[in-house]
Amino acid sequence: MPELPEVETIRRQLAPEVTGLRIESAEVLDERLTRPVAPRRVERGLGGRRIEGVDRRGKYLLLRLDGDATLVLHLRMTGNVLLRPADAENEVADLMETDPRLGGPRLYESSTALRHLRFRMELENGGELLFTDVRRFGTAVLLQGRRGLDEYLAPRVGVEPLSEELTPESLCRMAAGRTVPLKSFLLTQTGVAGIGNIYADEALHRAHLHPLSPAGSMRPEHCEALVEGIVDALEAGLAAGGSSIDDYRDARGERGSMQDEFLVHTREGLPCPRCGGEIRRIVVGGRSTYFCPGCQTRLRRRPRRRKAAPRRPGAKDASTGAAP
């Protein structure tokens, strides 16, 4: 599933190629993509608009359009956004089969083949923006106005981890009093946005923190280590052009290489690159979670701040009211 580094890689590739171009026409080939809005309505809303920029919030890709509209795309499990440049001579399907840069036969078999095409936009320079999706969980939402966008994103996306909003203090505030495991805490998009299963494991390993530690058990030094771990893991992903362990391809149809640099994710039974211990796999909140029991500390749940009444010597447990 594409996470922040994968979506940001696509954004960086698309922005210089499509900014300033007019959308000649849009075609939604799968009504699930725009549900509950009718595909025709989205198509009509897009046709003729100019793309003013490409942004990202969490795992959402945002196409800013003239007339104060925004097309919000989410790739979910297996979505890919692919740009077919204006000078591409062949049909996309031919490109997939012949051009190794576009992933070769495997790509053709998997997600970007035309049979998985859900959405296409023709651009004024003759290029095409394609959205493919094997599992069909991806979404496209056309929003009007800044307020419409804010109202859509507010309940879905929290702090941007690569912005100044994420600090040890802000992370500690978010985690305070939370008993959920750190792994689940990191996957919550309304907390720190953009982190999924891969980068949560990689961030926790960098921070020396056990994925089952209760989020609220972090002390300031742990929050500091975790912020560093998150930023390092995401930046490593960006530098590698994302991770392609399943269907992910960038906007040019190429694979990322972060999967070759994982420290723990998918590395069950292999030695930890830091301490040599054996990496283990457990399931946390239904998600496969990889960590090193040797160097990732399991924090204890912190006692509540409330002051307990001082015990009198010889008294039984005061809370039971069974004092002599």
Ligand SMILES: [Zn+2]
């Ligand atoms: Zn280790």
